[in-house]
Amino acid sequence: MSTGLAPLVTWRPKRGPLDNCGLLFYFPAMAATATPELRPGVVETPKDKPGSGLEPGYLVICWNDPVNFMDYVTHVFQLVFGWPRKKAEFHMLQVHEQGKSVLTRESLEKAEHYVHQLQRYSLHATMERDE
Amino acid sequence: MKLIRSTKETLVFQLGPREKHVLLEVLKLYPKIPPAHQPLSKSARLPEQEASQRLLDDALAEQRVENKAQVQRLLSDPRRFATHEKGWRLSLSRPEVEWLLQVLNDIRVGSWLMLGSPEGRIEVLTEQTAPHVWAMEMAGAFEIAMLQALEGGSEK
Numbered sequence: 001m002s003t004g005l006a007p008l009v010t011w012r013p014k015r016g017p018l019d020n021c022g023l024l025f026y027f028p029a030m031a032a033t034a035t036p037e038l039r040p041g042v043v044e045t046p047k048d049k050p051g052s053g054l055e056p057g058y059l060v061i062c063w064n065d066p067v068n069f070m071d072y073v074t075h076v077f078q079l080v081f082g083w084p085r086k087k088a089e090f091h092m093l094q095v096h097e098q099g100k101s102v103l104t105r106e107s108l109e110k111a112e113h114y115v116h117q118l119q120r121y122s123l124h125a126t127m128e129r130d131e
Numbered sequence: 132m133k134l135i136r137s138t139k140e141t142l143v144f145q146l147g148p149r150e151k152h153v154l155l156e157v158l159k160l161y162p163k164i165p166p167a168h169q170p171l172s173k174s175a176r177l178p179e180q181e182a183s184q185r186l187l188d189d190a191l192a193e194q195r196v197e198n199k200a201q202v203q204r205l206l207s208d209p210r211r212f213a214t215h216e217k218g219w220r221l222s223l224s225r226p227e228v229e230w231l232l233q234v235l236n237d238i239r240v241g242s243w244l245m246l247g248s249p250e251g252r253i254e255v256l257t258e259q260t261a262p263h264v265w266a267m268e269m270a271g272a273f274e275i276a277m278l279q280a281l282e283g284g285s286e287k
Contacts, residue, residue: 119187129177
């Protein structure tokens with residue numbers, strides 16, 4: 001996902017005569033000779049810095065347990081995420097049948113917020129880093 | 132516990148004398164989930180995980196203190212329950228019902244944890260397990276009544 005700040009332009013030094021001359025000295029800092037290469041549709045983003053907390057790379061997961069009622073889980077999903085009933089039911093059934101459901105993929109801070117909300121309602125929820 | 136009136140703002144339940152007694156006794160058990168019980172993550176791969184875990188535990192603990200105070204206010208408020216020929220009427224705003232659901236589910240899940248997190252039903256009651264089974268089932272029964280009332284939603 002784009003951060004909105006990523007450059008759309010990549011820079012490549014223009015090949016000059018010195019490139020093929022076989023000599024060992026080279027002037028890499030000749031910015032004036034560089035030309036922009038525009039590649040439509042390619043967005044290059046800076047590598048995610050682990051721990052920056054800004055990249056949406058954390059999964060909020062709800063795990064199955066035999067104690068929470070299915071209707072209660074559906075209700076809490078609607079409340080916490082503002083989902084329509086059908087979507088909340090879909091995730092509740094996924095928890096029930098598959099043992100867990102990935103509810104959302106968020107930035108570190110948002111994922112923490114959602115886990116807190118779900119745990120307030122005593123649901124078995126955690127966040128995991130998305131690899 | 133039966134819903135007898137529902138508006139956009141308020142839900143009115145009717146309770147028999149024994150139901151009222153049971154509801155109040157169940158609410159006195161709050162909180163039942165032990166502090167710092169839930170991990171923030173199952174893996175140890177979050178940045179500053181220990182600090183984040185502490186923050187989560189603190190936030191949940193603070194929430195429990197607030198909830199406990201609110202439960203005590205509810206239990207000691209004589210105007211909350213109005214007498215009626217068939218027992219009692221309990222009026223709650225919708226946010227209060229949402230909050231009570233949270234409280235009741237803490238009691239239900241906490242009781243289940245006290246029982247050793249069993250996968251199935253507890254078939255044999257003992258002196259040790261009976262109070263937890265009772266609390267779990269009663270809290271669950273009130274939860275279901277409240278969920279149905281919230282979902283029944285429209286004015287009656």
